Amino acid sequence: MKRHEFLKSIGFRGAALMAVLSSCTRKEDSILNVLTLSPAQNTPGATTPADSSSNGGTSGNPSSGGIDLSTIKNPILNIDLSSGSAANLKKVGGYITQNGIVVAQSSAGVYVAATQTCSHEPKKKVIFNVTEFYCTEHGARFTLEGKGKNSFGSGGLTIYKVATDGKKIVIYS
Structure with missing residues (x-):
């Protein structure tokens, strides 16, 4: 209601x-104009992820050195960056939603992931919008660390850890 x-x-x-x-x-609860990409902007290849690892768990900063993705315990989602369904992840600001998770490239080679279910009302309406997670249902806004940026987002957002080798992304807890 x-x-x-x-x-x-x-x-x-x-x-x-x-x-x-x-x-x-x-x-701060005012409606945010969501970034809308035209079909020309939605083509892959604008920015290619760097061949490094990143952890979007709390900081979203690239980790030093490589990581063997096969050693990750509790993987929730595996994304092959060469697949067509992951094309939007090849550019900064691009995102995809898969299995109830929003995965985005927040800066060159740095990926972040959050639940698609908003804490304001349990609806799967969360997207990535330029530099934050945003719920299109009521305008809840969240930082990349999952903290609410307005009263609708005060419940926070579940953020997942992210690792990549430049060819594959693994989302895990």
Whole structure:
């Protein structure tokens, strides 16, 4: 049930309803214009991931040295960067959603991953938007570390660890 539907159900009408609805809104809850890519921008190859490892668990900074992806315990998702379904991950700002997880390239060769399920309401509407995770349902905004950036995102977002060798990405817990 949406907020205005709930308020109507308990008797708010007209100006009183508008007063309550407007008092519940904060500046940081305003709707964010989501980045929309044109088909020309959506082609792979704009930026190719560097041949390094990264960990999007808490910092999102590249790790030093390589990592043997086969040694990762608890893999949740494996992504082959050469597959057509991973084409958007070949450019900075590109993202894909797979198995309820949003995976994005936040900067050159650095990947981040989060649950697609928003903490504000349990709907799978979270996407990657330029430099943050964003829920298209109500405008909840989250940092790359999963911290809420507005009141709708105050519940935080589950962030997963990410490792890559430049050819494959492994999301794990």
